[in-house]
Amino acid sequence: MYRKVFISHASEDKDDAEFIYDFLKSNHYEPWLDFKALKAGMQWDYEIEQALRESDFIIILLSKVATNKRGYIQREIKRMDRYSEEKLSDDIYILPILIDDCEVPRSLSKYQYMKTSQTDFADNLVESLDFQREKYLETVAISDITLEDCIQRSSSYKLKTALPVDYNIDYYVCRENSFFDAKYINSFIERDMYDLIDTYRNAVYDDLEYMSGMPNMKHAYIHISNSIKIHSLNLLSVTTDISEYSGGVHPNHYKSHRHFSLNPERTLQFKNFIDYEYLDEWLADRAKIYDQHFLVGFAKDINEDNIDFYWDNDNL
Numbered sequence: 001m002y003r004k005v006f007i008s009h010a011s012e013d014k015d016d017a018e019f020i021y022d023f024l025k026s027n028h029y030e031p032w033l034d035f036k037a038l039k040a041g042m043q044w045d046y047e048i049e050q051a052l053r054e055s056d057f058i059i060i061l062l063s064k065v066a067t068n069k070r071g072y073i074q075r076e077i078k079r080m081d082r083y084s085e086e087k088l089s090d091d092i093y094i095l096p097i098l099i100d101d102c103e104v105p106r107s108l109s110k111y112q113y114m115k116t117s118q119t120d121f122a123d124n125l126v127e128s129l130d131f132q133r134e135k136y137l138e139t140v141a142i143s144d145i146t147l148e149d150c151i152q153r154s155s156s157y158k159l160k161t162a163l164p165v166d167y168n169i170d171y172y173v174c175r176e177n178s179f180f181d182a183k184y185i186n187s188f189i190e191r192d193m194y195d196l197i198d199t200y201r202n203a204v205y206d207d208l209e210y211m212s213g214m215p216n217m218k219h220a221y222i223h224i225s226n227s228i229k230i231h232s233l234n235l236l237s238v239t240t241d242i243s244e245y246s247g248g249v250h251p252n253h254y255k256s257h258r259h260f261s262l263n264p265e266r267t268l269q270f271k272n273f274i275d276y277e278y279l280d281e282w283l284a285d286r287a288k289i290y291d292q293h294f295l296v297g298f299a300k301d302i303n304e305d306n307i308d309f310y311w312d313n314d315n316l
Helices: 010-028 044-054 062-070 072-084 123-138 182-206 208-212 276-290
Strands: 004-008 030-032 057-062 094-098 151-153 167-170 170-174 221-232 235-245 252-261 265-267
Touching: 004 010, 004 044, 004 072, 004 235, 010 030, 010 062, 010 123, 010 235, 044 072, 057 062, 057 072, 062 265, 094 123, 123 151, 170 182, 182 221, 182 235
Parallel strands: 004 030, 004 057, 057 094, 167 221
Antiparallel strands: 151 170, 221 235, 235 252, 252 265
């Protein structure tokens, strides 16, 4: 929902348009690009108008070629203006993107633009789209929220007590929906975040004198984020990513996972996926397939307190 992006470009800027098209697709948006969508025999003018009418966002690529092309910008702006009138004045709808050092046409000067040459261009583009999507989704009835829209970015947590390190805590939670109890899942996500903050805060203040003497302490940081995967109507996983550096030889990066059964909601353990009675046999099979013979005989050391696991389409 609210993922359709119309990409307007001059034919000479085809490569840049295709790059943005691929980037948006990889970030779960649904871009529309004329040479990707139009097939032989289609009425291209009708198809373009239809795509514009259905789009939630419009990206217009600006370049020296495009802005100097007689009538191109004026024609595109006229198309867009018809649909922008239906939006609120503070909605992000038209996004001008400069792909070279061209001059922004006066008709587009009221919109904040971005440049592909900016180091944070990709992040800024997705953040702008995500920001507006959230505004749209806030107006949608709970019964109309789709399963794929059940996930939303949380407000980044701000520590009231300053740490002597750089920190960033940015994570996702579940939006209230008609498929599962979001509050139940979110209570675990929030608790995990607070536990991580508390653990790191204790570690820092317990060793503050030692750490302050580390030559690289000024570069110390803690970054915490997560991702939520809804596997089905009955299964959901949360992956938490931690990256931290405390002035030592190298930074540390690690993940932890929590899995839930839905309807009714409950946390899942490793034993819910693998029968411990057959764990020796299962590990021996993995050892043979992946040439990791250290796994043989390892089953006796595995318990619910020391195992962390995840899966994809191919492997557990």
